[in-house]
Ligand SMILES: Nc1nc2c(ncn2[C@@H]2O[C@H](COP(=O)(O)OP(=O)(O)O)[C@@H](O)[C@H]2O)c(=O)[nH]1
């Protein structure tokens with residue numbers, strides 16, 4: 001089992017010296033650090049605890065100017081060693097680091113009261129009391145305080161034992177199968193190529209794995225892995241990892257980027273977040289404030305949009321939307337810290353609730369309620385609510401980074417691969433009903449509305465249209481009538497033609513077997529082509545060619561006659577039928593050709609037989 005432990009505390013209080021004394025590794029690795037005797041960037045060491053637990057150690061700079069480096073180092077810590085020099089006691093970065101540890105919810109740790117060799121009993125008691133007070137109401141309130149001296153090695157065994165105890169009570173890092181390595185260092189190693197380091201969380205990675213660089217949308221492959229200076233085939237979460245990656249140049253990656261299992265992290269420039277403002281914050285967190293966001297190993301400028309009220313007061317909590325100056329890799333539930341750039345101070349921290357939110361109108365209670373439900377675990381349901389036009393399951397999976405099984409329980413209208421939240425689905429059905437009602441009223445003779453017209457009028461995205469229609473038919477909201485769509489109770493209303501329809505039928509029926517041409521009948525009756533189509537659809541007339549139509553009864557009789565003649569004489573000719581119908585050649589020929597095309601009859605020479 002392995003854990004990652006970080007240092008915290010004011011500059012010069014002996015953090016790096018302590019780590020060196022504990023591990024034999026000098027965490028100040030930079031030339032400049034050695035020269036100035038000061039930690040500037042993150043340093044790394046590792047050791048085995050008496051219990052056998054392996055720990056990776058991240059040593060952070062204490063100087064206020066390098067707080068951003070410290071913030072990159074605290075991501076993924078299982079425990080902290082808060083270092084306070086016994087001779088100086090609690091100083092500004094003691095408090096600030098403690099606040100950060102608290103905001104990031106690191107709950108395990110010990111306090112090393114260093115430079116024991118420089119103070120007497122009485123002073124030590126005083127400083128111990130001061131440290132206890134500082135720890136109150138923080139996530140480290142229960143941390144043991146162990147006096148040590150790195151110079152004389154006094155107390156180092158007790159410190160190690162205390163840390164071992166704490167780690168014994170610490171849960172191993174969860175492996176949720178979605179490994180990610182927020183990068184804290186990138187360098188090239190001769191013979192290896194590009195190496196990145198970081199604290200691995202949420203899953204393991206193995207040599208040969210493909211990982212996605214987020215942001216960046218690039219795929220890299222893991223060629224080699226090291227943990228605590230040893231080659232490993234698989235790196236487990238909760239450990240420091242150095243990964244040798246191929247498929248990318250050193251200068252294409254930087255601290256703050258994340259290597260993750262492909263498609264498990266969002267690239268975002270906007271997040272909704274629950275924040276808590278520090279009790280000792282120098283000012284309220286105001287709407288519109290320009291701040292710096294730290295999450296994982298990334299640092300990015302941002303603007304805060306208060307979703308309730310105009311400010312969140314020190315000690316209070318609230319909802320914010322953050323507009324980021326640059327895209328970052330994020331996942332819901334990730335922790336973060338907000339600082340004001342100048343004068344530099346830590347202000348607040350919290351967790352992301354939604355990493356791909358819409359822009360919100362401020363002071364909207366529904367937005368906050370949705371976020372509350374989201375953080376309570378209903379992520380997919382709340383995500384679905386955002387899509388007024390429905391969403392494909394694959395897109396919802398991508399948006400929520402959730403596995404497919406999570407969608408079975410959703411309160412949703414599901415048609416094939418499409419999902420609608422109940423509200424958008426009902427709204428869609430209402431819109432379609434309304435559009436169809438309007439259309440039917442304007443076009444009583446038409447059987448329905450052309451599909452594409454309905455789609456564009458009801459504002460349904462083309463990709464969702466097929467599923468939407470299927471769903472609406474299933475819900476009996478609409479009916480599909482050939483290529484057209486209608487409300488189920490819509491009837492073509494020939495009566496609505498002011499009698500033109502019946503006049504036309506009258507014209508045709510006057511000499512049923514020798515009807516006038518359609519054009520002539522239309523002209524005499526005043527019926528338009530729409531009326532003709534409506535009568536045809538209703539079955540009141542049968543159109544056998546472009547200009548010949550029979551009334552339904554005449555047509556039925558004529559067909560019966562054809563069958564009768566063929567039955568008695570084996571076949572039928574145009575002349576035979578013309579004689580029996582007492583009609584001219586034109587309608588008779590049209591009728592027979594029509595019957596051919598309907599496969600009722602078949603031509604054999606000059607005659608026709610039944611099929
Ligand atoms: N006397 C004494 N000096 C110490 C002890 N620990 C560290 N120092 C000194 O304190 C100074 C700052 O130590 P350093 O580890 O760089 O502090 P950091 O900034 O917290 O990492 C150095 O000069 C150390 O030699 C200690 O236990 N006793």
Ligand SMILES: [Mg+2]
Pocket residue numbers: 015016017038039059060061062
């Ligand atoms: Mg140091």
